[in-house]
Amino acid sequence: MEPLWKLTYLLEPASLTLIVTAVLVTFASAARALAHGKEMERNRDFSEASITLDHSQALMIPLASSCSLLLMFYLFSSVSHLVTAFTAIASASALFFCLSPYVAYVKSQFGLMDPFVSRCCSKSFTRSQGFLLLLCTGIVCAWLVSGHWLLNNLLGICICIAFVSHVRLPNIKICSLLLICLFVYDVFWVFFSERFFGENVMVSVATQQASNPVHTVANSLRLPGLQLITKxxxxxxxxxxxRNLMGGVFASGNPTDYMMLGLGDMAIPGMLLALVFSFDHRKSRDITTPVDAPSSKGHKYVWYALSGYAIGLVTALAAGILTHSPQPALLYLVLPYACIGCLLQIFSM
Structure with a gap:
């Protein structure tokens, strides 16, 4: 056990940035999920309807995640190019989804004309959407070439927001079931997988790097500037x-010199926060009459949930510092979130 003074590492710029970023991303994911749901209802457009999990799907998520983890553990080197290509497409789509509302806001504020260009998959495709698609593709290509951690984080944040916006929890019971299953999943693969597979599967998969298909193609074609493309x-x-945050902005560095947080440790709490957001929204709408001003008590439980997430995340990082070993974040997040779930269950009656 490390001395308690080691907890001062939590005040380092990298630690503080990680905590603040994770909390903001979780909140933004939940807020975007609520806005996306209201937009779909308002436009009666269900072509991008969210997936609402039921009991069987909640149980299947940890099982499917475990199978994917094992496949990545044993076969990652063989399929890394395919995984990278799929991730690049998913990243471009998520980035497009996250930036679309801002493009629509700018058009409405300045009254810009946005003529239709074509129709794709029974949906109209406008000029601004074409420019946005090119921008998103350019950002993903820049990530493929440079591999910079800032671009990696940007794409990861967009994937998290898009996932929370399209995959929803219908009620607190299924949410609790999912949290418990993922709690067991996280604890097993971090603490006990080494006994069965000879290596910490979760840490191994989380720290391994993928082969860059752009570098492979450039190398096979002997293109100039190969040294500028990350391998x-x-x-x-x-x-x-x-960990050296200021110096790391301009350099790639060694992967062991990074602090990491998996997207699941933001996406799963973000799904619960989206459920809390929806609960607060319905509660505020129900108690507000046409002549009343919006209630000042709206969104009360969101702040409790967000505070619980922040406390659990800080506890997880502190445990990692004191034990000098990777920690399953859900081990420390489930307890405060369970308290939020109890409050929701009581006050929704």
Whole structure:
């Protein structure tokens, strides 16, 4: 056990940035999920309807995640190019989804004309959407070439927001079931997988880098500027912050010099926070009459949930510092979130 003074590492810029970023991303994911749901209802457009989990799907998520983890553990080197290509497409789509509301806001504020260009998959495609698609593709290509951790984090944040916006929890019972199953999943693969597989599977998969297909193609074609293309990539399935944060902005560094947080440790709490957001929204709407001003008590439980997430995240990082070993974040997040679930269950009656 490390001395308690080691907890001062939590005040380092990298640690503080990781904590603040994770809390903001979780909040932004939940807020975007609520806005996306209201937009779909208002426009009666269910082509991008959210997936609402039921009991069987909640149980299947940890099982499917375990199978994926084992496949990545044993076969990652063989399929890394395919995984990178799929991740690049998913990242571009998520970035497009996250930036679309801002483009729509700018158009409405300045009254800009946005003519239709074509129709794709029974949906109209406008000029601004075409420019936005090019921008998103350019950002993903810049990540493929440079592999910079800032671009990795940007794409990871967008994937997290898009996931929370499209995959929803219908009630607190299924939420509790999912949290408990993922709690067991996280604890097993971090603490006990080494006994069965000879290596810590979760840590191994989280720290391995993917082969860059762009570098492979450039190398096979003997293109100029090959030295500028990174050979290995950190996939945007986690947030990474260099411990030397200021110097790390301009350099890639060694992967062991990074602090990491998996997207699941933001996406799963974000799904619960989205459920709390929806609960607060319905409660505020129900108690507000046409002649009343919006209630000042709206969104009360969101702040409790967000505070619980922040406390659990700080506890997880502190445990990692004191034990000098990776920690399953859900081990420390489930307890404060369970308290929020009890409050919701009581006050929704």
């Amino acid at each position: 290995k990539l950190e996939l945007p399935v986690k947030l990474v912050f260099p």
